[in-house]
Ligand code: IMP
């Protein structure tokens with residue numbers, strides 16, 4: 001049984017999205033991807049760490065021919081005025097001429113994903129689409145398209161199902177939100 005209120009480090013979180021609801025949204029997304037990518041042999045690029053659980057559940061529901069690869073974003077001091085930007089590490093195979101689906105746990109402001117899209121686009125893929133389990137429309141500051149969205153949520157801080165608070169709570173099967 002899942003508890004309604006949990007404590008992670010020093011903060012309280014309350015149950016927000018159950019694993020059953022998560023699974024239903026992933027099922028829907030998988031059906032759409034199976035339709036859209038029939039015969040296209042896409043590569044799924046999973047953004048670690050947060051998206052590992054979502055990616056595993058999504059991947060099991062795919063019936064198309066496809067590959068999967070895991071990448072990470074590392075912070076570094078860029079030379080731009082924005083200062084800190086993240087760069088892609090761990091992509092060892094060529095994505096030139098391939099259909100790419102980026103798999104993310106959550107898109108908040110969209111800043112992380114925008115940098116990533118720029119980097120991926122410079123490697124000549126045929127096209128790139130985004131599959132995110134969660135999306136915070138009110139926090140989104142960018143204008144790139146997000147083709148596959150599992151669940152839209154308000155601007156709450158959430159944990160569980162891969163998402164963390166200071167490294168913890170990724171193991172929870174359900175999603176919890178911060179009690180304010
Ligand atoms: P963005 O660049 O603002 O879109 O932030 C995206 C990244 O911030 C995600 O990949 C997560 O790692 C993290 N993030 C955003 N919102 C949350 C949240 O509510 N809980 C945990 N991590 C989050």
Ligand code: MG
Nearest residue numbers: 050051105106
């Ligand atoms: Mg993430």
